[in-house]
Amino acid sequence: MTVRHFIDTQDFTAAELLQLIDLTLLLKEADRQGCTPKLLEGASLAMIFEEPSTRTRVSFEVAMAELGGHALYLKPGEIHLGVRESLADTARVLSRMVDVIMARTLKHATILGLAAEAIVPVINGLTDYNHPTQVVCDVLTMMEHMPAGKRLQDLRVTFVGDATNVLSSLMLICTRLGMHFTHAAPVKYQPPAAWRAMAEANCRASGGTLTITDDVVSAVRDADFVYTDLWWWVGQEDEIPERRAAFMPVYQVNAELLRHAPAHCKFMHCLPASRGVEVTDEVMDGPQSIVYDQSENRLHVEKGLLVWLVYPRLKRPSAELRAYHAARVQAFLEQGSLWS
Ligand code: CP
Numbered sequence: 426m427t428v429r430h431f432i433d434t435q436d437f438t439a440a441e442l443l444q445l446i447d448l449t450l451l452l453k454e455a456d457r458q459g460c461t462p463k464l465l466e467g468a469s470l471a472m473i474f475e476e477p478s479t480r481t482r483v484s485f486e487v488a489m490a491e492l493g494g495h496a497l498y499l500k501p502g503e504i505h506l507g508v509r510e511s512l513a514d515t516a517r518v519l520s521r522m523v524d525v526i527m528a529r530t531l532k533h534a535t536i537l538g539l540a541a542e543a544i545v546p547v548i549n550g551l552t553d554y555n556h557p558t559q560v561v562c563d564v565l566t567m568m569e570h571m572p573a574g575k576r577l578q579d580l581r582v583t584f585v586g587d588a589t590n591v592l593s594s595l596m597l598i599c600t601r602l603g604m605h606f607t608h609a610a611p612v613k614y615q616p617p618a619a620w621r622a623m624a625e626a627n628c629r630a631s632g633g634t635l636t637i638t639d640d641v642v643s644a645v646r647d648a649d650f651v652y653t654d655l656w657w658w659v660g661q662e663d664e665i666p667e668r669r670a671a672f673m674p675v676y677q678v679n680a681e682l683l684r685h686a687p688a689h690c691k692f693m694h695c696l697p698a699s700r701g702v703e704v705t706d707e708v709m710d711g712p713q714s715i716v717y718d719q720s721e722n723r724l725h726v727e728k729g730l731l732v733w734l735v736y737p738r739l740k741r742p743s744a745e746l747r748a749y750h751a752a753r754v755q756a757f758l759e760q761g762s763l764w765s
Pocket of ligand 1 (some may be wrong): 478479480697
């Protein structure tokens, strides 16, 4: 069977992404009634983390457990990942032992290197370029909080802040699905031409729209969802004064900014958040915030994604075949010579 990786939502059609969301919704309903089917019984997930994580780690590990499988947490220093062993060898060896690999890597090239050699699905759990599992979860959350009378293609999503890996992914999935996406940021922190070109190509195919502006008030005026992310990340500590000066106070999502948005507008954040920096407590904890629904949906999306990629690849032997092998091993053990 051909292996399919989940590295970038651009590798999937709009229909495929919506199919993944439909599957996720079925699994979420089953979860709500305590009936998650054990579709991945006996399956193993290797989780490689080059950076810390709360949501990604916990959601994948719990998803595997609830589906009847098992997850292994692998961090640098405990496995050979491009140190003492090539990335290709790590991918080939893990592929012989587990059914799926999820990796959070510092560099996008690392996940591409793993996927190039793995013969089991590789899932991108965030790189310096993108965060595709997060944004599938975000679209699902938007569908659940869609204003009355609107369809997905009517939704207006405004991302305020730095052109992060989450921005790139959100811009690409929204435009692929025919939504109307706006990014508001100082010119220096707007997305590079290559990202814009991909999003514009998506819009031509889907009927979506892309707006990039430094005028944050006009950007939120028609927004159904206002989304933000951290203004700096690990490795950008030297840039903090410059970044803070560029974004604060104009691009902070606070009650004053949300007064310019429609009353029904919801606030989203992939988390972790720096409260008091890119968003105030008042907004994070206020009635427009859906950030914890968004976090919970990571669990449901990971389940959908794991089932989607792994279930069709699992062997499902008949009861007779299982019994045949169990009896053979049992007969061997009953010879009694093993420990005598
Ligand atoms: N949103 C997200 O990926 O969170 P973690 O960094 O905690 O995994």
